[in-house]
Amino acid sequence: MGRIDCAYAIRPLLRSASKCGDSAVCLPGEDTCFLALTDVLGHGEQARDVAAQAERFFLRHSSEDLLSVINGLHRCLAGTRGAVSSICRLNIKTGVLAYTGVGNVAMKLAGRQSIQLVTSDGVIGYGPIHPRVREQRIQPGTTLLLYSDGVSEHISFLECPGILHRSADEIANRVLDRFGTNSDDASCIVLKYLR
Numbered sequence: 001m002g003r004i005d006c007a008y009a010i011r012p013l014l015r016s017a018s019k020c021g022d023s024a025v026c027l028p029g030e031d032t033c034f035l036a037l038t039d040v041l042g043h044g045e046q047a048r049d050v051a052a053q054a055e056r057f058f059l060r061h062s063s064e065d066l067l068s069v070i071n072g073l074h075r076c077l078a079g080t081r082g083a084v085s086s087i088c089r090l091n092i093k094t095g096v097l098a099y100t101g102v103g104n105v106a107m108k109l110a111g112r113q114s115i116q117l118v119t120s121d122g123v124i125g126y127g128p129i130h131p132r133v134r135e136q137r138i139q140p141g142t143t144l145l146l147y148s149d150g151v152s153e154h155i156s157f158l159e160c161p162g163i164l165h166r167s168a169d170e171i172a173n174r175v176l177d178r179f180g181t182n183s184d185d186a187s188c189i190v191l192k193y194l195r
Contacts, residue, residue: 004033004092005192007169011176013043013150013185021047021083022148022187025058031092034062037105037189038085039148041123047185050080050125058087066100070124070131074102077125086119086146090138095193097144100133104149110157111164112141140195143171150186152179168192 006028012020021040027033038054040047057076061069066087077083084103090096099107101119109115117136122129138144143164145155155175157163163174168190180186 003194004028004090005168005194006033006035006190007167007172008037008187008189009169009172009176010187011150011180011185013183017048019044019048020185021051022150022185023051023055024187024189025055025062026189026191027059027062033090033092033191034058034087035089035144035146035189035191036062036085036087037146037148037187038083039103039105039150039185039187040083041081043185046081050077050083053077053080054083054085066098066133067131070100070102071129074124074129080125082123082126085124088144088146090144090191090193095138095140097136097138098133099136100131102129102131106145106147106151106153108145108155109136109138109142110145111143112139138193140193142193144191144193145171145175145188147175147188148184148186150181150184151175151188152181155179
């Protein structure tokens, strides 16, 4: 049976958490771990209000199947400025990762496996969306990263030797320090699937 180490880091563009449109939810349990990273369109207090609305929704509905969760979030955020979000649930015992998302919140496996996980186009809370749940078995020694577009799309761990051997908290903070942009809120969730 695997073990996990999970953490996240958020860096607001406007240097105030009350004005950050990115939000992260990590809910580890005995058998599963639910993750959600959301990036609300824009910045400021109104973006933070929508991000907080998404967080509350995930806390209430994280145990539901992922398609119900992402479609429910779409209904919950209808009439807001909209957001993009990726969500996933890891079965800690089997290593099976179920995931879905709408928009450009990236999901990537690194370490023993190097795979870019694909989500659907669109904006949550605005227009039609067509999410699809996919599964990927991950091997112990693999690190899962979810990150917003405030982080460079092309993360290269060759520029940070040994980073994947660090704790999830250290990795998340290092990703923001090294690959975060200066033009947007930035956020990263890291889940290490351990032996």
